[in-house]
Amino acid sequence: MRGVRRAARRAQRSDAEVRSSATGHPRRGGSLGALRGLRSWLAGPGVPCSSLAVVPLCLSISPSQTVVQTSMSRFQVALLGLGLLLMLLLYVGLPGPPEQTSWLWGGPNVTILAGLTPGNSPIFYREVLPLHRARRVEVVLLHGKAFNSHTWEQLGTLQLLAQRGYRAVALDLPGFGNSAPSKEANTEAGRAELLERVLRDLEVHNAVLVSPSLSGRYALPFLIQGHHQLRGFVPIAPASTQNYTQEQFWAVKLTKRGAMASEGLEGEHPSVTLFRRYLRIRTVQPEPDYGAAVAFLEERAHQLGLGCQKVEVAPGYVVTILTWPGTNPRLSSLILNSHTDVVPVFKEHWSHDPFEAFKDAEGYIYARGAQDMKCVSIQYLEAVRRLKAEGRHFPRTIHMTFVPDEEVGGHKGMELFVQRPEFRALKAGFALDEGLANPTDAFTVFYSERSPWWVRITSTGNPGHGSRFIEDTAAEKLHKVVSSILTFREKERQRLQSNPHLKAGAVTSVNLTKLEGGVAYNVVPATMSASFDFRVAPDVELKAFEEQLQGWCQAAGDGVTFDFAQKWTESRVTSTDDSDPWWAAFSGACKDMNLTLEPEIFPAATDSRYLRAVGVPALGFSPMNLTPVLLHDHDERLHEAVFLRGVDIYTRLLPALASGLAGPPRWPAKALAPGGAH
Numbered sequence: 293m294r295g296v297r298r299a300a301r302r303a304q305r306s307d308a309e310v311r312s313s314a315t316g317h318p319r320r321g322g323s324l325g326a327l328r329g330l331r332s333w334l335a336g337p338g339v340p341c342s343s344l345a346v347v348p349l350c351l352s353i354s355p356s357q358t359v360v361q362t363s364m365s366r367f368q369v370a371l372l373g374l375g376l377l378l379m380l381l382l383y384v385g386l387p388g389p390p391e392q393t394s395w396l397w398g399g400p401n402v403t404i405l406a407g408l409t410p411g412n413s414p415i416f417y418r419e420v421l422p423l424h425r426a427r428r429v430e431v432v433l434l435h436g437k438a439f440n441s442h443t444w445e446q447l448g449t450l451q452l453l454a455q456r457g458y459r460a461v462a463l464d465l466p467g468f469g470n471s472a473p474s475k476e477a478n479t480e481a482g483r484a485e486l487l488e489r490v491l492r493d494l495e496v497h498n499a500v501l502v503s504p505s506l507s508g509r510y511a512l513p514f515l516i517q518g519h520h521q522l523r524g525f526v527p528i529a530p531a532s533t534q535n536y537t538q539e540q541f542w543a544v545k546l547t548k549r550g551a552m553a554s555e556g557l558e559g560e561h562p563s564v565t566l567f568r569r570y571l572r573i574r575t576v577q578p579e580p581d582y583g584a585a586v587a588f589l590e591e592r593a594h595q596l597g598l599g600c601q602k603v604e605v606a607p608g609y610v611v612t613i614l615t616w617p618g619t620n621p622r623l624s625s626l627i628l629n630s631h632t633d634v635v636p637v638f639k640e641h642w643s644h645d646p647f648e649a650f651k652d653a654e655g656y657i658y659a660r661g662a663q664d665m666k667c668v669s670i671q672y673l674e675a676v677r678r679l680k681a682e683g684r685h686f687p688r689t690i691h692m693t694f695v696p697d698e699e700v701g702g703h704k705g706m707e708l709f710v711q712r713p714e715f716r717a718l719k720a721g722f723a724l725d726e727g728l729a730n731p732t733d734a735f736t737v738f739y740s741e742r743s744p745w746w747v748r749i750t751s752t753g754n755p756g757h758g759s760r761f762i763e764d765t766a767a768e769k770l771h772k773v774v775s776s777i778l779t780f781r782e783k784e785r786q787r788l789q790s791n792p793h794l795k796a797g798a799v800t801s802v803n804l805t806k807l808e809g810g811v812a813y814n815v816v817p818a819t820m821s822a823s824f825d826f827r828v829a830p831d832v833e834l835k836a837f838e839e840q841l842q843g844w845c846q847a848a849g850d851g852v853t854f855d856f857a858q859k860w861t862e863s864r865v866t867s868t869d870d871s872d873p874w875w876a877a878f879s880g881a882c883k884d885m886n887l888t889l890e891p892e893i894f895p896a897a898t899d900s901r902y903l904r905a906v907g908v909p910a911l912g913f914s915p916m917n918l919t920p921v922l923l924h925d926h927d928e929r930l931h932e933a934v935f936l937r938g939v940d941i942y943t944r945l946l947p948a949l950a951s952g953l954a955g956p957p958r959w960p961a962k963a964l965a966p967g968g969a970h
């Protein structure tokens with residue numbers, strides 16, 4: 293508080309200056325601004341008052357006119373003030389409604405201090421200190437176009453806040469009241485910075501920011517950038533709202549709510565608040581708002597003091613990389629990968645809006661991406677934040693990669709990224725990527741994936757009239773192939789069902805997903821086709837499997853061929869042998885935490901396959917035990933306690949993996965296959 297006292301002393305001079313300006317003797321541009329503001333107020337709405345040429349008119353208003361107009365405007369002032377105060381009081385959570393309006397005008401025993409902030413473009417402010425027991429929250433009052441800090445004094449707001457135990461500061465924005473215009477105010481970033489600097493200079497830490505109309509140009513960019521020292525925001529029709537997206541406002545609301553919660557109202561953990569904020573960004577296929585996600589991540593990088601690199605792998609598809617440099621640059625790095633997109637929703641089947649991140653009374657957070665995989669993205673970020681806050685340093689560099697497009701195959705995401713020089717420059721030694729929830733007490737970890745093979749079988753035969761017995765038709769031959777493949781399917785299904793130790797990823801699955809052909813009821817078509825989605829288990833010899841496919845087609849007759857819409861042949865397995873240093877570090881840290889691991893083959897495809905294909909060992913791990921697998925499902929949700937436990941788990945895992953002990957001593961760990969993704 294020493295700074296405040298100093299400011300108060302500084303204030304005596306400036307205060308005198310203000311008083312003199314109120315008597316109609318402007319000495320500085322700022323005071324002229326005050327008069328312009330006053331004139332505009334007296335003139336009432338609808339009368340333009342922007343030209344400097346009309347200022348003398350303001351000064352020549354006769355005393356009688358002023359009295360009449362002032363008494364009218366006082367009524368307006370009282371109404372406006374009452375409205376503003378009610379909002380403010382409700383927000384700050386003062387006990388009970390005002391009993392009487394007379395204290396709108398404040399008490400005579402409140403001293404209003406004034407001063408200028410230090411530095412090149414000083415900002416004029418008025419300040420009151422708590423009269424009695426001080427509250428933890430401070431109030432910062434901005435102003436609209438026709439006003440300045442003096443308005444808050446005239447209204448009695450400053451006095452009232454002092455009586456109620458608040459420290460309150462009213463600012464004159466640059467070019468208003470007693471603050472000179474500032475070049476800084478020309479840009480959004482400049483205005484945000486200016487406001488931040490002023491609050492810092494005035495040692496305001498727990499502010500509720502009151503921002504009417506024009507001041508939104510300062511307050512909104514300031515808020516959007518995420519300022520956690522704020523305790524609340526009271527917007528009164530702020531300007532510039534059109535410059536921001538709904539997500540950005542959601543984000544702001546959330547930060548504020550989280551901050552309020554830390555006061556003990558809701559008691560929500562800030563990591564959960566951040567998670568819910570990220571969930572509200574609509575990165576939903578087929579038109580994900582990637583821009584908002586990237587902006588969010590850039591903000592996190594800024595907040596955490598991490599390097600931030602953006603690699604546009606295809607037009608509009610940006611991979612964002614947040615980097616925490618290690619102490620030994622010769623070591624390979626640890627990659628923490630997550631995708632930013634989420635799958636579409638059928639809103640009518642959801643109990644809550646899937647992009648509201650609603651949290652129920654029990655603590656379940658409902659949102660698309662709650663499990664797949666925005667939880668993991670935030671867990672990485674929060675674990676890094678904690679470790680940094682503890683002052684930890686690790687030999688290995690940690691890169692958090694946030695990739696687009698995973699949910700539609702990763703063809704404009706990780707598949708392209710692993711081929712870029714920027715990826716090679718990361719010197720990846722080992723990667724963590726997504727896994728799946730586990731309904732039991734155990735945690736599933738995925739060390740490999742099945743290979744997706746999308747196969748179309750085309751059968752050709754004799755055409756003819758639908759009334760005849762045509763020989764060798766396309767349909768008969770296609771039927772044979774379909775039968776062969778569905779018989780194989782049934783065998784694999786039974787193999788899985790009869791062996792409780794076998795997991796879904798260990799067998800090959802297949803489904804008939806498309807049938808095409810024909811033009812009319814009475815025309816036998818010359819061509820028909822059937823499409824299948826195969827997921828080939830990693831222990832299957834792919835060449836032999838393709839020969840079997842060939843065999844089924846040949847057995848059906850002549851003119852039956854197949855082609856691939858997708859054929860993944862780079863099936864690689866990440867070692868889960870205790871002699872592997874990465875696995876030893878990962879499983880060792882899990883053991884230290886008493887986590888039960890269930891190593892499995894991922895039943896579907898993730899971006900891990902692209903990493904493994906270029907020689908980077910990867911484990912799929914989403915630390916969600918005691919949680920039903922709800923990815924891509926309606927009512928996808930995660931309990932906040934499970935989410936928070938995940939942050940704890942990464943906080944233990946990262947030191948183990950980023951230490952020099954894990955992994956091979958030098959990079960490259962293994963020769964990276966050039967290109968390699970096909």
Ligand SMILES: [Zn+2]
Pocket residue numbers: 631664665698726
């Ligand atoms: Zn996913």
